[in-house]
Amino acid sequence: MTSELAERERALELLRTAFPDYRIVFSKGRWAAVSAGSPPGxxxxxxxxxxxxxLFQAQLRSGGTIVPFGR
Structure with missing residues (x-):
């Protein structure tokens, strides 16, 4: 059985790999992402x-690319 902490760390790793242009964090039970820019998204x-x-929708709207999840 995978612990909740291990699942959260794996999700952070995958999200950060797939969306390298965003700062992604988990804090106080919520997920958040911030993009570079003025003003930041x-x-x-x-x-x-x-x-x-x-983030997938944001990338589609901005014309950005999405990095594959595969290793």
């Missing part, structure tokens, strides 16, 4: 999947 989510979806 900020996204909040309750789950890593929700944050992933938001």
């Amino acid at each position: 900020v996204w909040f989510a309750e789950t890593p999947g929700s944050l992933c979806g938001q």
Whole structure:
């Protein structure tokens, strides 16, 4: 059985790999991402999947690329 902490660390690793242009953190039960820029874009989510979806949509709208998750 994988612990919640291990799952959270793995989710952080995958999100940071897939979206290297964003600073992604987990704090106080919420996921957050911030993009570079002026003003910076900020996204909040309750789950890593929700944050992933938001960042995917942001990348599509901005014309950015999405890095493959594979190793």
